[in-house]
Amino acid sequence: MSHKTPEQGTGEIAEYEVPETSVPENDVATFSELVGHTHAAAKLDPTAEPVLTVENLRMYFPVRSTGLVRRKIGDVQAVDGISFQVPTGGSLGLVGESGCGKSTTGRLITRLYKPTGGSMEFAGVDLAKLSNRELKPHRRNVQMIFQDPYTSLNPRQTVGGIVGAPLAVHNILPKNQIKARVQELLEVVGLSPEHYNRYPNEFSGGQRQRIGIARALTLNPKLLVADEPVSALDVSIQAQVINLLQDIQQEFGVAFLFIAHDLAVVRHFCPEVAVMYLGKIVEIGDRESIYSHAHHPYTQALLSAVPDIKQAVTGERRERIRLTGDVPSPIDPPSGCRFRTRCPIAQEICARHEPPLLQIGKRHKVACHFPGRLGEHPREPFTARLLGVDREGQPDPGSSPATDLVEQPGYAETWFDLDAKTIGRA
Template structure:
């Protein structure tokens, strides 16, 4: 159950997601393709997002962060659970009923190469949402597209060019212009900068922040780069194997992480400024890989890689406990300073003494 969703005070958040579940069936080969299992991509995810706010979703590949984004934009239908957009349940709406909400929720994709049709001009790409939703008459299309291109920092004269004539950073700006075309209230940004060069990433991040301030757009910001998420989002949720393991404010998550996975993730991400000053830090070393979401571990899903795991972790799945202001799904949640971490690599002793 979701303990941190607060709607009792009569105030409606922009987006309220409760116990969202998305399972993908695994079919057997052969003529009769029976379902032989379920990939539990999302298994009970709950969060709320206020108007104009930004929530970051971080986690490793396969943790379900992209699936979350795609379910919220209704590119996938949820298996169960509820998603309320401004109080309206949108999880079960038909395509026609969904139309007005598609205007409000837009998506920015990770790969600026595969997400733009190479045979359409920029004007066509950015103009299509306006056309589909009948926002502007055909005659005013070009000025409107040019205005959008200018907003994202592209030359408005380039509306007649094709995506291949632009660099990666510029292509991502085209994708952003397309998402902005309908003046959405919520943008799901799925790894918007991870395909870009370092010096270009900062340009795009600053652009997104300016747009957020100017138009009051709420962002669901999905990324694996912890530093970028910290920079962009005042609120952060850490996901592991289809579940949120810790959710709280930026300071709570980054300064005093309570979940062992958050702690490991933070200590593993290299940080140039810290390293430049203090040299190599000690880091928590997680063993092995993320388990398969087809057959996740019983109880706590992180227990197979956790140094705190005890018998209770295999038996009972930890709910989101409220500890120190944030919600954390761990039986032994506590700040890192208090505990002795046994699995710390000193300098370089990564290979386990087998």
């Protein structure tokens, strides 16, 4: 975190900021009023058409040697062939640990980077292929909310300037109407219109994040990419911002690609979640599938690692899947399944073949040779027959590999039902 409170640093009051109390003293809501302004976890609308369809998206950053001649010696495969959809007005959560490629994905969607390959179809246009000039009219539809409210706002610009800038850049409104629009936006995000002429440093972290949200909303985007929007904020403020984002989603029908490492916040905000590991989606599905019926050992390990307040209630210690070691380097990822070096159930086939992302439920896909609920992983690789190999991953001349294992965005009508060992159907 970039800003320092007196608690960090030397303990001397070097940069102490005085947050203003935006709520007047005699105007505190009662608890029931407070609850009235909150939302339960967002619900899935299964009929919603996708607003964004990402297919086989890849981003490789070249790595150069340090010697006399800087040869290219490899690639950081930050994002390596991921596919997903974000429903219109809905939310997809992207979770994973640092270095998994989730933030890079967000930057690709907002075209802060140009993808190495793949497509990102938004309203019939493939954003991945457009040049920067061609992109300009489309940029207003996809906006970004950044993590750090302390560095993402220009300290020399007023709030009005920050929030109004996109209107001026895109020539949306005549100059004399910008102020009114900005003040309207400030009210939407819970700030006072009088804050128009103030500077970011006069605001607390939560209020700055509100300014960042107002800026992102200025152009009426259809999709907001929120990259860790609350992780830099104090816990009591996080809930304010999450509820605000839910308000905005319901009022304006904006879709969210919600990137966060906090599994609990993602669970609350997103009816659908994709779990990433080393540049790949390892599991994707609706909330219930991911949080209650995770089939990938990495998802299970992630979930079991989250500290749980309920343990204090029951007094029990939940059994935790201990992952050993660190995430391998994305320059030289492991062969086969990228998670196998840390996976508690990995077998030989995992080193030889990359598991395909298979649909195993109505809205649930998993990329694992041994998919199963915690403690119920099959002994034989589920994928061997599909890949045309034996249980060790050696080619099996007797079998006929499936040909349609290419990763598709969205879900098919039929799937592999692991429990019934049949093809499931909607």
